Amino acid sequence: GxxxxxxxxxxxxxxxxxxxxxxxxxxxxxxLYWYKQEPGxxxxxxxxxxxxxxxxxxxxxxxxxxxKDKHLSLRIADTQTGxxxxxxxxxxxxxxxxxxxxxxxxxxxx
Amino acid sequence: xxxxxxxxxxxVMGMTNKKSLKCEQHMGHRAMYWYKQKAKKPPExxxxxxxxxxxxxxxxxxxxxxECPNSSLLNLHLHALQPEDSALYLCxxxxxxxxxxxxxxxxxxxxxxxxxx
Numbered sequence: 351g352x353x354x355x356x357x358x359x360x361x362x363x364x365x366x367x368x369x370x371x372x373x374x375x376x377x378x379x380x381x382l383y384w385y386k387q388e389p390g391x392x393x394x395x396x397x398x399x400x401x402x403x404x405x406x407x408x409x410x411x412x413x414x415x416x417x418k419d420k421h422l423s424l425r426i427a428d429t430q431t432g433x434x435x436x437x438x439x440x441x442x443x444x445x446x447x448x449x450x451x452x453x454x455x456x457x458x459x460x
Numbered sequence: 461x462x463x464x465x466x467x468x469x470x471x472v473m474g475m476t477n478k479k480s481l482k483c484e485q486h487m488g489h490r491a492m493y494w495y496k497q498k499a500k501k502p503p504e505x506x507x508x509x510x511x512x513x514x515x516x517x518x519x520x521x522x523x524x525x526x527e528c529p530n531s532s533l534l535n536l537h538l539h540a541l542q543p544e545d546s547a548l549y550l551c552x553x554x555x556x557x558x559x560x561x562x563x564x565x566x567x568x569x570x571x572x573x574x575x576x577x
Contacts, residue, residue, distance in 0.1 A: 381564065392550055393503070393568040395462070438502055442564045447493075447516065450502035 352376040356439055356451035363459050368426040370454045372439030375420065379443040382415060384424045387436045387453070396424070396437075426456075434458045462487060464569035466551050472575045475541060481572045483534040483551030492534040493566065494526060495550040503550055509534060510556070541576045548573050 353375040362368045370384075380401045385393040399406045399413045399422070406413045412425040426433055439451040464485045473479050483492065491510045495503035508516035509528040523545075525537040534551055548571045556563030 383565070385568070390573070392464075392466075392570040393552075395565070395567060398565060447505050447508060448564065448566055453500075453502055 352379065352441060352443060352446065352449040354439055354441060354449055354451035356437075356454045358452065359455050359457070361457045361459060362429050364429060364431060366429055368424075368429045368433065368456055368458075370424045370426075370437050370439075370456065372422040372424075372451055373420055374422070374439075374441055376441070376443045377417070377420060379420075379441040381442040382413075382422050383440040383442075383448075384411075384413065385438040385440060387438065389435075393438065429456075429458050431458045431460055462567045464551055464553055464567055466549075466569035466572050468572055469570065470573050470575075472577065473538065473541065474577055475543075477541075478537070478539045480538065481536040481549055481551075481574075483536075483569055484532055485553040485567070485569075486532055487553065487567070488531075489553035489555055489567075490531060491554045491556055491564075492528060493552040493554075494534070494536050495552065496545075497548040497550055497571070507536075538574075541574075543576050546574055546576045 355373045383398040384396045386396050387393050397408050410427045414423045436453040436455050438453045440448050467482045494506040497503045505518050506520045507526045512528045523540050527535040550571045551569040552566040554564050554566045
C-alpha cells in the first residue's frame with residue numbers, strides 16, 4: 351500500500367518562509383492534499399494539487415509536486431504565529447481511501 | 461459552504477454507557493466517513509458510507525456502530541467502550557467515495573473529543 355513520509359517537526363521565525371516536505375511511494379497517486387490541524391480542532395483543507403500539475407499557488411501557499419522523485423512540498427510565505435499547527439500530507443490513488451502522513455508540527459517563533 | 465458539523469464537541473462516558481455522535485453536512489455530498497484520531501497521530505479511517513450504504517469497515521470493533529439515516533446525516537453509536545477508545549472522532553464528507561479522485565476531496569468536521577472512564 352501507499353506509504354507517506356513527513357518530517358515530524360519544523361521551527362521557523364515569524365516572517366520567514368516555511369517549507370514542509372512529504373514523500374510518497376505510489377506513483378499512481380492522483381490527488382495530493384495538505385491539511386492543517388490546530389490544537390483541539392478538526393482538519394482544515396488548505397490546498398490540493400492534481401498529479402498532472404507541477405505547482406499551485408494560493409496566496410501565501412505554494413505547493414510543488416515532483417512526480418519523478420515522488421516529493422510534495424508546501425511553502426508558507428511570511429509565516430505567522432497563527433500558522434503554528436500540525437500539517438498533514440494526504441494522498442488519493444485509485445479507489446483507495448485517503449492515506450495520511452504522520453504530520454509535521456510547525457512551530458513559529460515570534 | 462464546505463461545513464461539516466459534529467455534536468457534541470466533548471463527551472465523557474463510562475464503560476457501561478450508550479451514547480451517540482452525530483455528524484451533518486449540507487453540501488450534497490454522497491460519501492461520509494468516520495475517523496478516530498489519537499494524540500499526535502494522523503486520523504485512522506473507521507467507516508465509509510457511500511450513497512447511504514456502508515462501503516468500508518476497517519475492522520472496527522462492534523462496540524462502534526455506524527448509521528447513515530439519510531444523505532446528510534451520519535451517526536456513530538457507542539456502547540461498552542474501553543478507556544483506550546478515548547480519542548478525537550472526526551467526521552468527513554466528499555462528493556463521492558469510489559468514483560474519480562476529484563470527488564474524493566474530503567472536508568472534515570471539528571470533531572468530538574471522547575473520554576471513556
